[in-house]
Amino acid sequence: MKVTIVGALIQLLCSCGDNSKATISESKIEIMMKKSNPVVYFEIPVNDIDRAIDFYTKVFNFDFEKETIDNNEMALFPFSDENSGISGALAKGEIYKPTKDGVVVYFKVENIEETLRLANSRGGKTLYPKTDNGIGIVAEFEDTEGNRIALYQSKN
Incomplete structure (x- = not known):
């Protein structure tokens, strides 16, 4: 059976x-x-939560809510039940290790070139340039913590 x-x-x-x-x-x-x-839900590992909050706020214009959950520092990304998609947190703690070699989180953006420019001007580094993959436009950058973060822009 x-x-x-x-x-x-x-x-x-x-x-x-x-x-x-x-x-x-x-x-x-x-x-x-x-x-x-x-x-x-997702969690992006960070070494310096304040530096990461500053980076993501300036690149994406996010507002974060700081929490301590199970002795880990968390900065929660915005979430609204009315919107589609998921949310997550920047996470600092013993088990969180930033990496470019793990799971890749995609953020939807209106202007991928402007977002890459902001990421690079705030200490990030382009890893994969703006590319049309047939479904949309994508790019990847390394954040200030050493994580690979991807961007997605629809073609419309």
């Missing part, structure tokens, strides 16, 4: 708690999975 991810989710959800009557049909879970995007 082949176990599917959806089947495993049903088993997990139905086995949780004391309610033996709790059931979720496989088709309902499939519908829920299709209606939501799989990635919901």
Whole structure:
């Protein structure tokens, strides 16, 4: 018998708690999975949270909310339920190590050339120049902390 991810989710959800009557049909879970995007949050590792906040504020004009979560310094990116997309945080702590070799986060921008110019003028470094990839326009830069960050601009 082949176990599917959806089947495993049903088993997990139905086995949780004391309610033996709790059931979720496989088709309902499939519908829920299709209606939501799989990635919901990201964290960008930083060594100097204030320097990183300054960089991202000046490059993207973001406002951050600083928090301490599980003894880690966090600067939360803006988030609004009304807008599409996800949000995340700049994260400083023992487990956070900036790198150009890991996951790449893409930020949607209106003007990719201007954003690259701002990143470079604030201590960043272009890693991948503005390129039309057929779907949109992309570029990558290294932030002040040593992370590879990507930009996306729609063609419209």
